[in-house]
Amino acid sequence: MSKKDSFNWNIKKYSTYFKSILAINGLILISITSCSMERNRPIMKINSYLRGYQNGHKKPSLSKNLLATLINREDRDIIHLIDIRNMKRIPMGALNTPNTEPISISLSANGERIALIRKRGITSQLILYQRKSGRIQEIELKQLGNPTKVSIGGKGKILAVEVTRQGKKEIDLIRLNN
Amino acid sequence: MTINSKQKQNIILFFLISLGIASCIPYSSQRSIQAFLQENKQDPALSGNGEKLALIIGQSGQQTVQIRSLKSGTVLPLRHLSRHQPHSSPSLSWSGRYLAVIIQRGNRRTVVIEDRLKGRLHSIVLSGNRNPINTEISPEARRIAIQFSQGNKPFVEVFDLSGIIEPEFLK
Numbered sequence: 001m002s003k004k005d006s007f008n009w010n011i012k013k014y015s016t017y018f019k020s021i022l023a024i025n026g027l028i029l030i031s032i033t034s035c036s037m038e039r040n041r042p043i044m045k046i047n048s049y050l051r052g053y054q055n056g057h058k059k060p061s062l063s064k065n066l067l068a069t070l071i072n073r074e075d076r077d078i079i080h081l082i083d084i085r086n087m088k089r090i091p092m093g094a095l096n097t098p099n100t101e102p103i104s105i106s107l108s109a110n111g112e113r114i115a116l117i118r119k120r121g122i123t124s125q126l127i128l129y130q131r132k133s134g135r136i137q138e139i140e141l142k143q144l145g146n147p148t149k150v151s152i153g154g155k156g157k158i159l160a161v162e163v164t165r166q167g168k169k170e171i172d173l174i175r176l177n178n
Numbered sequence: 179m180t181i182n183s184k185q186k187q188n189i190i191l192f193f194l195i196s197l198g199i200a201s202c203i204p205y206s207s208q209r210s211i212q213a214f215l216q217e218n219k220q221d222p223a224l225s226g227n228g229e230k231l232a233l234i235i236g237q238s239g240q241q242t243v244q245i246r247s248l249k250s251g252t253v254l255p256l257r258h259l260s261r262h263q264p265h266s267s268p269s270l271s272w273s274g275r276y277l278a279v280i281i282q283r284g285n286r287r288t289v290v291i292e293d294r295l296k297g298r299l300h301s302i303v304l305s306g307n308r309n310p311i312n313t314e315i316s317p318e319a320r321r322i323a324i325q326f327s328q329g330n331k332p333f334v335e336v337f338d339l340s341g342i343i344e345p346e347f348l349k
Contacts, residue, residue, distance in 0.1 A: 040302050040337040043321065047335045058332035060323035062316040064348065067323060069334055084321075084336070109226050109272065109317040109348055154226025154272055154317045154348065158248075160233075162220050169218040171233055173248070 049087050053080075059104065063111035066090070076101050079116070094136060095129055106152040113156030117147045126150060126161060128176065142172055226272030226317035226348060230254070232279075234265055243268045243279045245294075258292050258299040267312045271319040272346045278315040278322055289313050289324055293343060300342055315339075319346045 046067070050057050057069035057080065067084050070077040079102050081090040095102070095116060103124065104117040114129040126139040126147045141147065145163035152159055159174040220241075221234040229248055234241045241264040245254040254274075259265065262281035269278045277292045289302040289310050302322065304310070311332065312325040323336045339345075 040322070040339060040342055043336045043338050050334050050336075056332040057334040058325050059312055060314050060325055060334045060336075062314050062321060062323050062336075064316065064318060067334075067336065069325075149221065151222045151224045153224040153228030155228055158224060158228040160222035160224050160231055162222055169220040171219045171222045171231070173231070 043084075045087065046084055049082070061105050061107045063107040063109055066107055066111035068105050068107050068114070070102055070105065078102070079105060090131075094134055095127075100125075104147075104149045106150050108152050108156035109154035110156075113152060115150045115152035115159055117150050117161075124148070126159070128152075128159075139174060139176075142174070145170070145172075221266060221268060223269045223314075225270040225274035226346075227274075230270060230274035232268035232270050232274075232277055234268065236263075239264055241265055243277070245270070245274065245277060254294070256292060256294070257297045258290070267310075267314075269314045271315055272317045272348050275346060276315055276319045276343060278313050280310050280313055289322070291315065291322070291339075291343060302337060317346070318348055319343055 050069075053071055057071050059070050061068045065083055065085050066081060068079060068081045071080045072078075078096040079092045081092050082088065083090060095114075095118075100118045100120045102116055102118045106115045108114075112131050114131065116127040116129060118125055118127060124147050126141065128137045128139055129135070130137075139159065141161070141163060143163075143165065145165040147161050147163050148169075149162035150159055151161075157176050159172075159176065161172045161174060163170050163172050217235050218237065219233055219235055221232075223232040224230070225232075230245055231248055232243060232245050235244055236242050243256070243259055243265040245256065246252065247254055256277070259277075259279065259281070262283060264282060266280045270276065275293065275295045277294065278289065279292075280287050280289055282288075287310050289304070291300045291302070292298075293300065302324070304324075308326045308328065310324050311327050313322060315322045320338070320340055321336055322339055323334055325332055325334050327333075
């Protein structure tokens, strides 16, 4: 083998090495990129809307298209409901009454049914609100107790309610008939 | 009413048998039954289809998340959430495949999502020194809303989960 042939062969050999190194580097780069893509992304449209409210939002509940939170207005909490597809606020006048204050809220999957615990004077009420009909229904607990937190099933047919009885927290399940 | 010697014997025998049975139950299990009855059960969260319930059980500092099937009443297994207590604010996706919950990692509170189908744990990466207080995953698992506190002021941010976990279809 002449010197020139040997030189060409070395170039071929090393170019194969370089190619494989480049391929490995490419794979590493892709995996690093895909790892960083795993980072959850804040939804700017919703978050910048929420930041616009000075008194802050708390206790979020998500349905497929709605977000319910509690916000503080004039030293008491009220319900704030928005459609996150268009960032339009949905009026909740029926539930935001001056003599009551919400403490827990939960939306069914389609957002049609809203379960709510609200303070009225010294008592707490468990409420089911149906948006379409505007019906507000007080739900009775199985035993006496102070309801503090509620979760509604996605279909709006069952409630799980945290209830304080004699200083102990329990969970009541309530199946809704209608 | 007088008790004859035969009846006396029976009473003594019954007393001794009862004593024997009671001593057979180990003290630890008596204590665990007692602890279960006295345990707080709080933070309920139903799955979208209403078939599963996530809740927090246990005393202060040791609160642990649990998922129960409402059909069978059994506790469903969780692969990653037997430690990092206290846990708080659980929420479930439509079928209960995804459980979002706040856990303790070192001196930080962190939001994680356990994929019960694939047995994977996804951490929600939060920028800055923000303290998550409440969290809720949407029924179809496309978004998660997290309430933080900064000073005394609460605020909520919503995160997009598409590309991290598979969405669920509402049936």
